[in-house]
Amino acid sequence: MDLSAFHFLRPWFLLGVALAIALWAAGRGQRAGFGRNSGIATGLLPYLVVHTAGTRGPRPLDMVAAMLALGSVAAAGPAWQRDEPEFLDNVAPLVVAVDLSATMNATDVPPSRLEAAKHTVRDLAARRAGARTGLIAYAGSSHLVLPPTDDRELLDLFVQALSTDLIDRDGRDVPGVIDLTAQVLAAERAGGTLLLMTDGAPAPEQVRQRAQAADNLQTLVMAVGNTEAQGGIDEPALRALARAADAPLGSLTGTPDDLDWITLHAQQHFESVQDADAGPAHWKDAGYWLCWPLALLALLTLRRGWRVAWQACVFAGVFLFTVPPEARADGLADVFLTPDQQGRLAFERGEYSAAAGHFQDPYWKGRAAYSAGDYAAALTAFSQQTTAEAYFYVGNTQVRLRRYDAALGAYDRALALRPGWEPALVNRGIVTRLLAAMSQEQQGDQADPPDQTIADKTAKAGELSKVQVQQAASEDIWLRTLTLSPARFLRSKFAVQDAERQP
Template structure:
């Protein structure tokens, strides 16, 4: 660790008065306890016979330990510092909105298995990295649509990312201007310093002037992640079969490098490309975090990082000397403490040493901050954090049992999230309603309730469509004397099978219905009117 001596100073310099106080204490003790201090009261002839110099008395004494404690404690309390840091109460994670291009060319297989599937795989890995950070999702082609506002639930975002397909938006084109407008309206409600990531394989050059104007007035940065290769690749349909043109030749996906470069220049956006390793993820995180910190540094006063806590270790060793009787220093306790700190496990597994120094909730917090959510759920005794850890670990049954023990708006909010993950949508809506009754306003609960309500409506709509299908078979009695009605036994799928089939299609079906409704509203809006 390098120390910038030019920036070295103390945050609370008045505590340095403890240093001369300790030196004065040593001087006073020396003059009082030495033979020179007794000569004014005892005859010099008797002084050698009345003072005892025991073996080892010339070594360190308790007064020396007290002086060392005062000196180190004064320096630690004075707050030595040489490095600036953001205050710990601010969120260090940059908000991010991902906009995924759903144009038909994203089905090209030049990036296996397809461009869109490769982007979805990358976003899955990116969400795993951004635990605790807010991430939103936009889908666009000829129109732009908000799928999810920024949320800190990566599982929810990944659920809708994996349901994206090029068949969800009927309007052709690439409405990047609509994406920027939509992202700006969403990021206004979040912390400043957000980033918009465009995952695309092309651009509409007719929109470049509008994109340049929108990007110039926005306070967030734009990143472009290009996916595709120069030779394009064969387009496939939903069944995985190659798409053919009128002459029976396979259709190839386009990849216009010049158009993407022009888009990046108009949007003043760094341009990256999809890679087989994690270099693209590092690139996204680096730019997002750097922009976020620049915005925060400009709007928030910087704080100096207090390095005095490093002196707590020698202070603890010196404090052990107060447990010994006598004049000499016993180093056994100090060596024992050093050994215990050296063998303390870095994981949160409970053991005799961990149990002796840390409570179960402290051990659970350690595991949670190191992303060991299963270990944290096992260690936590606090029901709220036990539920949070179980929810992040994907153990929704355990999370449900933990949140059910609490009667707070936050607990009912996560109870609704858990019920939604378990597909108990009625129970989820009831939990959100309970949270809103206990705390208002509660924007996160309002957003999640609206999302679950729309998802439930989409599932019910699909079930209604399934139940209104035409009969599989119509039988007529052509025999003489016909005219009597009879039932024909036809094999039908069980209600559980229908429910499971609808459930597996519900995210994509919900998005397709949502996008169609929004496009219909835009088409019905008067020309030049405000964007919905």
């Protein structure tokens, strides 16, 4: 519980607490003044008062005042935890842009600047397990390698393939990186962060303009290199880049401090953006938890003479506060909660497999199965619905299953039902560019002269792909080629994108 965030959603109900105190004080004062106003001598009064059952311990007035006060607190809506929108990952989205300029081959940071940067990206993905991390490569042009994903193995595959010969254009297209990151994070909730890992910087004027135009996008600059070594990094240029992008500037040290610095800035920015947009409707009302002590008080008032069974209260308190919620019998949960409600509780706790087993609603069952990595079950659940959201997640699931043509068809159906829907447009564009780049690579492999094919270490794998082109589905061939040669895939993809950008 974060006490610094504790507040009441409807604080005016707390006036009921003051009313309860006033009633209790008035009643107690009247009882205390009974002897003084009766005209009976004070010394004789104790012997004349008959103590019947219920005159010791809490009295009806005490119980009524306690129930009124506790009910007022519950109605006021105590809150300390945000009620995030559906399926929002409460972790900061991050896009890492790695500079692939030739200077990144320098060895002042062993084994090289680029290898040190790649090692940091892999460690960062491991530190941010469960969070989505994207990857951009840039030199004279900027290219999306991988949109934000929580698939560490896929990210590691592409990180290992990065090299300084993937992009033919010289330079450092930082403005293009900022624009590309803003486009990639357009489907995300505000609060994304761009991490630039570089050893140099372009002219700051265009960087400043692009950074100011990117709303809610924080930029971090991490210098990769040694300022004291011969041919070291240009520190003044990097400082100018950081000022132009209004970005914190750090230096790669190869220690866990690098990861702490990145994750801390990313999460703080994410939380600050959420705080700026937060309101009473975005907080979870925890007042319903007070219904249990209210029910207990109401139960005690039904006892003869209003006496409190203290032993039973102690036993009930120990039972309620020591038995974890998971220990409840399923039958008891079925009495108070519907299967979908039980599934939602499990989903919010991150127990996605259990949630998929509880949900009866096909959409929620599909989302839980998708989050659990059971993509076959997710596809079955989503296919039962004909809404734009269902088709959208059918497309996402087909991408996970490497069925890219089927994914495009699902995105088209979602856009037919909801024209211009940005998440579907963004995802469809990513899959379309991926298929185009893979197709271009296949055509390039077939057009290679024999002498180049012999010199290529992956020639045998390339011949295998050519033989099977006529026998297997196209998406299977593309997947096989991508697995065998991710570096060749990226080189071809970047070349195609650079050619498309030529005027």
